[in-house]
Amino acid sequence: MDCLKVFFSVKTHKKGLPLRAVVSEKGSWQGVMSKFIQDHLNILSVKDPFRIRNSLELVDFLAISHSTGANFAFSIDVEDFFYAVFQREMVDTVMTLIEETGPIAFHNASRLFINDFMNLLPPIDLCYF
Incomplete structure (x- = not known):
């Protein structure tokens, strides 16, 4: 199982085109845990x-x-x-x-x-x- 993945996206609407950090939990243990918790919160x-x-x-x-x-x-x-x-x-x-x-x-x-x-x-x- 993987850990969190970070990738960057450009904020094209901002002056200087700064980067936005995007964190993905897809395929990580955090993703499995968050789905488990969400299912029970539902x-x-x-x-x-x-x-x-x-x-x-x-x-x-x-x-x-x-x-x-x-x-x-x-x-x-x-x-x-x-x-x-x-x-x-x-x-x-x-x-x-x-x-x-x-x-x-x-x-x-x-x-x-x-x-x-x-x-x-x-x-x-x-x-x-």
């Missing part, structure tokens, strides 16, 4: 009125809004978004969602003890920093 029900599951949801919303003649503007800034996740708050939020879902329901769906799953989360930051 068991949890997140109630967030601003949540966008994928870009198609946003495109559909914009298409519907455009067809009604509504005028609006918005900006999305995802710079350093992943690294802005506060680890302690993330772990606390996951635990709250497990409690709201029901610990037994989570255990039955995931086939994992909650403490074992939660112990996977804090070391995530060690994989990337």
Whole structure:
């Protein structure tokens, strides 16, 4: 199994054409681990009125809004978004969602003890920093 791979892309829209570092976890143990964790997080029900599951949801919303003649503007800034996740708050939020879902329901769906799953989360930051 490989480690993370770094490659660079040119920011053609920026003056001086600086490079953007892109990190790929494809084929790495981090990729396997993140898929495992994501599969188990998908068991949890997140109630967030601003949540966008994928870009198609946003495109559909914009298409519907455009067809009604509504005028609006918005900006999305995802710079350093992943690294802005506060680890302690993330772990606390996951635990709250497990409690709201029901610990037994989570255990039955995931086939994992909650403490074992939660112990996977804090070391995530060690994989990337």
